[in-house]
Amino acid sequence: DTEVTQTPKHLVMGMTNKKSLKCEQHMGHRAMYWYKQKAKKPPELMFVYSYEKLSINESVPSRFSPECPNSSLLNLHLHALQPEDSALYLCASSQTDSLQYFGPGTRLTVT
C-alpha cells in the first residue's frame, strides 16, 4: 500500500472556526510532512515530523498547529485563519526524504 490519504477533500471555514486536517499513511514511513500550495505555485513546506517529533517548522504562523499522534497519523489544526490561507494543503510521507509520497490534498477555503 503506497497510499497517503487525506481528509476532508474540501473544507470551507470561517475566520473564527476551528477545524482539523487529517493525513494517514500505512507504509511505515518515519517522516511526515505538511505543505501549502497556492494556485499555479509550487508546494511550500510547512512542517516536518521525524519519528513522531517535530523536526522542522518553516516559520509557520501559530494559527496552524501540527500534531503527530502516532507514526501513521498527522493532523493540522486550524484556528482563526485568514482568507489568504485558502490553498491546497498537501500531506506527504517518506522513508528517505527526497522520495516523498504525497496525498491528494485538502482544498481549503477560508471565508
Next chain:
Amino acid sequence: LAKTTQPISMDSYEGQEVNITCSHNNIATNDYITWYQQFPSQGPRFIIQGYKTKVTNEVASLFIPADRKSSTLSLPRVSLSDTAVYYCLVGDPLFVDTGRRALTFGSGTRLQVQP
C-alpha cells in the same frame, strides 16, 4: 540550499521526446536530484531520482553530467496525459536526520502536450 532553475513552460506534441533541463549550480556533494510530476489539484508524484550519470525507469530517464550542475529529465514519446507541471528538487536525502534545510520545490516547468 541548492536553488534550481527550470524553464517556466514547454510545449510538445504527442509521440515526441521531451527534455526538461534543470540548473542547480550550487549542488552539494550529498545532494540527490529528484523529479516530481503534478497534475492539477493532485499531490506531486515521484518520477525519478539520481546522483550522477544516467538513470532510467519505466517512465523517464535522468541525465546528469559529470559536474552535476544541471540535469535533464527525458520523457520518451509523450502523450496528452503527460500534460502536467514537472518539478526538479535538489537536496540531501537525509536532510531530516542531519538537520539540514529541507528540500524546496522550484517553480516547476509546465508541460503542455498537444495532439
